[in-house]
Amino acid sequence: MTRLYNHPIFAEHLTGPGHPERPERMAAVAAALEAEPFQDLDRALAPEGQLEAIYRCHSVGHVAKIARATPTEGLVRIDGDTVISPKSFTAALHGVGAACAGVDDVVSGEAANVFVAARPPGHHAERETAMGFCLFNQAAVAARHAQAVHGLERVAIVDWDVHHGNGTQDIFWSDPSVLYVSTHQWPLYPGTGAPEETGAGNIVNVPLREGDGTDEFREAFSAKVMPALHAFAPDLVIISAGFDAHHRDPLAGLNLIEADFDWATGQLLEVAGRFAGNRLVSILEGGYDLKGLQQSVAAHVQRLMIG
16 A cells, blocks of 8 residues: 655745745646546645654754744745745644654555655755755655664665755765665756765765756666665665656756656665565655646656555
């Protein structure tokens, strides 16, 4: 059984006219998963996350700074890209809560795997810095939750968002118990993600060039991502599932199609089945063309359901 976490609060994180990370993304995801193939999805409301879980990845000061910046009305710009509104802090808490609940579900066996359809996204959020539309790093918090609460030793985070997850890399830079593997367009925002950025040997950056598509992505996945995962033998697989590498997306220049996300999902399910007792949690990151997002999410979740 695949479990879907969502919540109305995610559409109440407002970013202002013209911002690509907009509430309509949630409507696109909902439309994708209302189709007939998804009637057997187990749907759950995202619970509110605990500050204790966030503090495993972000400082108390970072969390307090976001809380203080949250307005009672209108919008506040944290940086050139990152905007918050009155419900943003609560939305981010529910995103963290869903990510941690997803880990609980796959460890307990309540779900075979989980897709967290939340916003704001998280993979750019560093230990001390909110940036790139992101406030708290849900994938990182989920990994630490798996270790602290469930005693899992090795967690792999695979990030196929078109932008490098500098926040996840920052949080786990010196920690060999967490493998971070990223495919991304490079050079591109945020400027990190070169192959020589390897942390404690636990960071594997697999850059792609503008214009790359199916062949280059699948070759990189097969030659670099999968061997790293097999060597690491994770107890849990977490996906930072950004869909902005889709050819329709306006923020970058890769040319993936929804079948590529279906294929990559199948590859990671194989890893989870071989090493992790099938434990896999997928967390939505980017994806800013609504049609591309809808098609990609449908392909991804249908593959999760097939197993």
